Amino acid sequence: MRKFRLSSLANYFIPDDGDVQSYLDQIQMWPNFDKPDAFGQHSNADIASLIEETRMLFATLLSMQDQTSSSDSAENAENKVSDLAKDILFNTPEEINYEQTAKIIGIIRTPLEVVLLQEIERYNALLDEMRTQLRNLRRGILGLVVMSSDLEEIYTAVSEGRVPSQWLKAYSSLKPLAAWARDLTFRVSHFNFWAKTLRAPTLFG
Numbered sequence: 001m002r003k004f005r006l007s008s009l010a011n012y013f014i015p016d017d018g019d020v021q022s023y024l025d026q027i028q029m030w031p032n033f034d035k036p037d038a039f040g041q042h043s044n045a046d047i048a049s050l051i052e053e054t055r056m057l058f059a060t061l062l063s064m065q066d067q068t069s070s071s072d073s074a075e076n077a078e079n080k081v082s083d084l085a086k087d088i089l090f091n092t093p094e095e096i097n098y099e100q101t102a103k104i105i106g107i108i109r110t111p112l113e114v115v116l117l118q119e120i121e122r123y124n125a126l127l128d129e130m131r132t133q134l135r136n137l138r139r140g141i142l143g144l145v146v147m148s149s150d151l152e153e154i155y156t157a158v159s160e161g162r163v164p165s166q167w168l169k170a171y172s173s174l175k176p177l178a179a180w181a182r183d184l185t186f187r188v189s190h191f192n193f194w195a196k197t198l199r200a201p202t203l204f205g
Helices: 020-029 044-063 071-091 098-105 111-142 149-160 177-197
Strands: none
Touching: 071 111, 071 149, 071 177, 098 111, 111 149, 111 177
């Protein structure tokens, strides 16, 4: 009898009419863990899923670490985060001049020039947000401003060497904080050169 298959896998098909037990027997034939092929996905989807599960596992383990510590170690941690924030702030590149670039391009713009202006706006917003939050973070550590939930999240991320989630809104990345900060400098330099020369890059990083 012809079976109506639900995927490329042979054991996924619509069972024949029968009683409840026959359906239960059919379910028992299926594996405990479904392969991506069962849902019409590529087998590499399983790799991406395992990577994400691993990241969630380690993030959970880090969040479960004992946060209690002596006053000396807490002060050392605060000094470390403050120094890291100062270093990131010092190395954060300057914003790209949007108005000047738009004036040079003029009213008639090619699709790539439109992309350039959009990217400048996006990265300028990120750089401005980073500077504001890093300054407030250092002030918060000194007790000069209230540590909001956003600042606490940034404090924890910097302490653990992760990129704060607020900064990942500009573009997604799996890099640790130090590598991400260097990559950000290269990206801004890339668009800054493009904005000054209006020569579209032959290769996008």
